[in-house]
Amino acid sequence: MTKGRKFAALQKTLPWAIVLGLLTWSVVFFIAPKPSVRHRVRLAVPGFQSSALVILAHEQGFFADEGIETSMTFRATGRDCLDMVINDKADFAVVFETPVVHASLAGHELSIFTELHRSDHNTAVLGRKDRGITRPADLIGKTVAVVPRTNAEFLLDLLLRSHLIDPARVTVVKSSIAQVLDDLKSGQIDAAAFWEPYLGQALATDKVAYMRFQSSYYSEFSLLASLRGNPDVTDDALYALMRSLVRAQMFFQKEALQAQSIVDRKLHSLGFFVSSDTWKTLDVNLGLSATLLTMLQEEANWYRNRSENSSAVDMRLLLKETYIKAVVPDQVTFQ
Amino acid sequence: MKTLRALKSIQAQLLGPLFVLLFGLTVVFIFIAISFQAEYTSLGTQIKINSDVSRYVFEVSRNRALMMEKLVLYRLNRQPVHLNELNRLVNSRRTVIREVPWNLPSNSSIRSLGQSLAGGLEESLFLQTEMIEAIQRGDFTRADEAFLQLSTIFEINSARLKDFSLRIESELKGNERDLKKLLVQIFWTLAVSVTLLGLTIVLIALSYRSGIVRPLRNLHRGLQRLSRGDLSFRISHTSAPVEIEEMVSDFNHMVKSLESNQIVLTRTREEALEAARIKSDFLANMSHEIRTPMNAIIGMADMLMEGELQDEQRRYVRILRNCGQVMLNVVNDILDFSKLERGDLVLEMESFDFRELVSRVAELIEVMATRKGLRFRFSFHADGSSWVRGDSKRTEQIILNILGNAVKFTDTGHIHFTAILGGASPMLEASLHILDSGVGIEEEKLSQIFNRFAQSDTSITRKYGGTGLGLAIVKQLVEAMKGTVSVKSQVKQGTEFAVHLPFAPGVEVKEAAEPNVLPLVELSFREKRILVVDDSEDNRFLIKAYLKSLQSRIEVAVDGKQAIEAFERQEFDLILMDIQMPVLDGYAASARIRELETILQRARTPIFALTAHSLEAEIARTYSVGCDLHLTKPLRRVDLFNAIARFFDLPLSAP
Numbered sequence: 001m002t003k004g005r006k007f008a009a010l011q012k013t014l015p016w017a018i019v020l021g022l023l024t025w026s027v028v029f030f031i032a033p034k035p036s037v038r039h040r041v042r043l044a045v046p047g048f049q050s051s052a053l054v055i056l057a058h059e060q061g062f063f064a065d066e067g068i069e070t071s072m073t074f075r076a077t078g079r080d081c082l083d084m085v086i087n088d089k090a091d092f093a094v095v096f097e098t099p100v101v102h103a104s105l106a107g108h109e110l111s112i113f114t115e116l117h118r119s120d121h122n123t124a125v126l127g128r129k130d131r132g133i134t135r136p137a138d139l140i141g142k143t144v145a146v147v148p149r150t151n152a153e154f155l156l157d158l159l160l161r162s163h164l165i166d167p168a169r170v171t172v173v174k175s176s177i178a179q180v181l182d183d184l185k186s187g188q189i190d191a192a193a194f195w196e197p198y199l200g201q202a203l204a205t206d207k208v209a210y211m212r213f214q215s216s217y218y219s220e221f222s223l224l225a226s227l228r229g230n231p232d233v234t235d236d237a238l239y240a241l242m243r244s245l246v247r248a249q250m251f252f253q254k255e256a257l258q259a260q261s262i263v264d265r266k267l268h269s270l271g272f273f274v275s276s277d278t279w280k281t282l283d284v285n286l287g288l289s290a291t292l293l294t295m296l297q298e299e300a301n302w303y304r305n306r307s308e309n310s311s312a313v314d315m316r317l318l319l320k321e322t323y324i325k326a327v328v329p330d331q332v333t334f335q
Numbered sequence: 336m337k338t339l340r341a342l343k344s345i346q347a348q349l350l351g352p353l354f355v356l357l358f359g360l361t362v363v364f365i366f367i368a369i370s371f372q373a374e375y376t377s378l379g380t381q382i383k384i385n386s387d388v389s390r391y392v393f394e395v396s397r398n399r400a401l402m403m404e405k406l407v408l409y410r411l412n413r414q415p416v417h418l419n420e421l422n423r424l425v426n427s428r429r430t431v432i433r434e435v436p437w438n439l440p441s442n443s444s445i446r447s448l449g450q451s452l453a454g455g456l457e458e459s460l461f462l463q464t465e466m467i468e469a470i471q472r473g474d475f476t477r478a479d480e481a482f483l484q485l486s487t488i489f490e491i492n493s494a495r496l497k498d499f500s501l502r503i504e505s506e507l508k509g510n511e512r513d514l515k516k517l518l519v520q521i522f523w524t525l526a527v528s529v530t531l532l533g534l535t536i537v538l539i540a541l542s543y544r545s546g547i548v549r550p551l552r553n554l555h556r557g558l559q560r561l562s563r564g565d566l567s568f569r570i571s572h573t574s575a576p577v578e579i580e581e582m583v584s585d586f587n588h589m590v591k592s593l594e595s596n597q598i599v600l601t602r603t604r605e606e607a608l609e610a611a612r613i614k615s616d617f618l619a620n621m622s623h624e625i626r627t628p629m630n631a632i633i634g635m636a637d638m639l640m641e642g643e644l645q646d647e648q649r650r651y652v653r654i655l656r657n658c659g660q661v662m663l664n665v666v667n668d669i670l671d672f673s674k675l676e677r678g679d680l681v682l683e684m685e686s687f688d689f690r691e692l693v694s695r696v697a698e699l700i701e702v703m704a705t706r707k708g709l710r711f712r713f714s715f716h717a718d719g720s721s722w723v724r725g726d727s728k729r730t731e732q733i734i735l736n737i738l739g740n741a742v743k744f745t746d747t748g749h750i751h752f753t754a755i756l757g758g759a760s761p762m763l764e765a766s767l768h769i770l771d772s773g774v775g776i777e778e779e780k781l782s783q784i785f786n787r788f789a790q791s792d793t794s795i796t797r798k799y800g801g802t803g804l805g806l807a808i809v810k811q812l813v814e815a816m817k818g819t820v821s822v823k824s825q826v827k828q829g830t831e832f833a834v835h836l837p838f839a840p841g842v843e844v845k846e847a848a849e850p851n852v853l854p855l856v857e858l859s860f861r862e863k864r865i866l867v868v869d870d871s872e873d874n875r876f877l878i879k880a881y882l883k884s885l886q887s888r889i890e891v892a893v894d895g896k897q898a899i900e901a902f903e904r905q906e907f908d909l910i911l912m913d914i915q916m917p918v919l920d921g922y923a924a925s926a927r928i929r930e931l932e933t934i935l936q937r938a939r940t941p942i943f944a945l946t947a948h949s950l951e952a953e954i955a956r957t958y959s960v961g962c963d964l965h966l967t968k969p970l971r972r973v974d975l976f977n978a979i980a981r982f983f984d985l986p987l988s989a990p
Contacts, residue, residue, distance in 0.1 A: 120451040216454030217488050283447035294494030330505035333498045
């Protein structure tokens with residue numbers, strides 16, 4: 001091949017080579033795998049809509065974007081999730097504040113990194129109307145079931161006291177959530193204190209048969225908690241988790257319906273009951289608030305007063321605000 | 336140049352899409368700026384709401400602190416003091432709590448927190464009311480229970496208030512940040528909009544300039560060049576609006592048409608000029624052709640008249656001569672008119688006696704009028720000297736023409752001729768009034784009688800004859816002399832001409848005027864050698880007859896060539912050179928003779944040019960080729976003798 005022919009061939013092939021190179025670069029840049037996994041965390045999550053931010057962060061790939069590889073385990077209650085953390089079967093638990101208070105009083109050293117949601121109406125007392133229960137005062141002399149070591153127990157006491165009813169004048173029986181639902185339906189009990197989505201589930205069977213009581217004093221929170229001293233819970237992992245959760249929160253705020261749909265589908269696929277009404281009472285928001293600290297203290301005081309063995313715990317020590325403050329500083333108000 | 340044109344073409348093509356693009360972008364940006372208004376309003380509303388809520392929450396906090404203070408005091412003292420004040424405080428708190436717009440903040444989290452707080456506060460009011468009622472009843476145990484419960488709830492609500500206050504504060508800060516950001520966005524959007532609008536306006540201006548102003552300027556330039564007679568200019572087509580393009584096309588079309596018409600007009604003018612030249616040549620030729628035989632006829636008649644004739648024969652000769660003279664007059668009229676039309680007429684300026692002139696003409700006309708049975712009356716008046724300076728020959732021609740017409744068109748009655756010379760130096764004015772009782776002229780034809788070939792009626796030409804040029808010549812001569820001529824007439828009543836001629840004052844000339852009748856003169860020109868050059872045998876014969884009495888030695892030549900040959904052979908004292916001749920004309924022959932004189936070292940021989948041409952240009956030409964004098968045919972003997980006498984300074988003597 002002469003020089004001229006070589007040059008002509010080069011002239012023909014060079015543009016194609018450039019185009020091909022650009023295409024390859026594009027593929028590598030846009031389609032190539034994201035940065036390698038830097039953190040592996042195990043998450044224990046209750047099958048509630050209040051766990052929305054964690055579910056969204058996982059489902060939308062926000063965790064993965066931050067290099068976090070998550071294994072999520074769903075449980076029926078937050079208390080079960082916290083037990084997994086305590087038993088080193090999970091690094092983080094999504095759990096309501098009451099089990100955290102209990103575990104702390106029991107001597108487990110826990111850390112709370114952020115609130116995941118707050119609600120004033122997620123837990124309530126359902127009383128059977130056929131037993132003459134139409135106002136809180138009607139609970140006097142009635143049998144009311146609660147699941148022990150849950151916020152429902154605290155709520156029931158707070159509700160009675162805020163209406164100046166002596167809790168001793170109400171017969172409180174302890175049960176499991178499944179038993180509570182069955183007993184309430186069958187009339188074995190007159191009333192029960194429990195939470196969503198089981199409240200919705202009970203009302204779905206016969207809405208007019210029950211009277212719902214709530215206390216406006218009580219705010220419940222789902223929290224992201226872990227056991228102190230877990231070597232997998234590193235600072236980097238925590239910052240990455242916070243960034244992922246903030247993205248999830250922004251997504252929820254901007255695309256609320258889509259976000260709710262994703263969460264509902266996920267929970268439904270796992271066999272959990274979901275109710276669209278639940279979303280109306282949830283405030284999905286990250287942060288560490290003064291209200292949370294107060295509620296933790298109040299609940300701790302309440303449980304400590306009921307159990308002489310419990311030692312005093314400063315709930316303030318549980319709140320680890322460094323990480324969430326790095327991403328949403330305005331939402332840390334407890335200080 | 337081509338590149339520039341191509342660039343201009345591209346620019347013209349790009350202007351439209353660019354304008355649309357810029358205009359579209361401007362509209363989009365303006366809409367964006369307008370859409371910011373809604374966001375701005377919303378943000379402003381949010382700031383106001385959040386501020387209001389914050390203010391109310393502060394009020395709530397203050398009230399509840401006051402309330403708790405009172406309740407604590409009661410708890411410590413266990414005295415039912417100031418119950419009314421407590422009740423008023425509870426009611427006041429209730430009012431304030433219910434006034435707070437908890438539902439209005441746009442942030443759902445704050446809204447939810449606010450509602451939670453409101454619920455808690457409402458319930459605390461319930462406990463406070465319960466406590467106050469228990470105190471009123473004296474049930475202090477229940478009042479204590481309520482107080483204890485209130486203490487717990489107070490903590491919770493305090494935490495909620497704190498959260499809410501911080502959140503609201505944070506939200507307000509966020510609102511302010513958003514507002515600043517929005518204002519910056521609005522500023523930049525407006526800046527871009529204004530810039531785009533400016534660019535659009537510039538583009539419109541450019542488009543206007545290239546699309547309207549430039550074509551109009553080209554059009555203006557074209558019209559200017561057109562007004563200067565430049566028909567080669569064409570406006571190039573541009574991307575101007577259709578109306579302008581049509582105007583440009585119309586202009587180009589108009590210029591093209593004008594150019595075509597101009598070509599036709601130029602051709603027509605050239606043809607007309609050529610025709611005029613041909614006519615002029617024809618007239619000149621005709622002049623020559625008619626004057627030449629007339630020369631012979633009149634000359635011969637004069638010669639006969641000088642001889643012994645019977646009365647009957649003398650009458651015949653007079654008629655012959657008069658007819659010849661009439662014919663000559665016609666030719667002269669035509670030639671005069673031709674001169675006037677070509678602008679060849681040159682007025683002579685000489686002093687002459689105006690009285691003598693008009694009197695002489697009056698005498699002549701009186702003879703004619705009397706002969707026709709008309710009464711002729713002439714009067715003259717002059718304020719001072721009657722000598723004026725002007726062209727006597729043309730003045731005479733004017734008067735003769737008008738008076739001749741008066742005689743011609745008056746069959747019965749009278750002709751009155753009044754001449755008045757008035758005024759003073761530097762200008763005199765001669766007023767001539769000729770009144771006749773002739774056929775008159777119709778009013779509508781009065782304005783045409785000074786037109787050439789115009790007689791008031793064609794029947795007149797048939798009846799009275801004439802060329803119809805007389806009055807046209809009069810008018811042109813009068814105007815050439817800066818005078819005026821006017822006419823008034825009534826059909827069958829007569830006509831009155833009024834002529835006003837300005838003259839400069841003249842100087843009286845003592846020398847007697849040349850006789851206007853043929854004098855019988857003898858001239859002392861014996862033994863002189865005279866060469867007569869003429870192609871017409873009759874003319875040669877006539878001139879020889881004229882010169883017979885001079886007893887000179889006459890040589891003849893029939894053309895210029897023979898004349899030169901004769902001149903080469905011998906010297907002459909005088910050469911009478913006809914101009915228009917075959918073989919070699921008089922111009923060339925005269926010029927050659929002047930050359931031969933130099934070559935042969937001879938003295939200058941006088942050459943008198945004889946022509947039937949009386950056009951000034953031709954007369955001038957005779958002088959330019961070396962002739963010494965110009966004589967116009969038909970040549971009268973007296974004119975010839977006068978010319979010889981004047982040239983050779985010889986005395987004239989009566990026979």
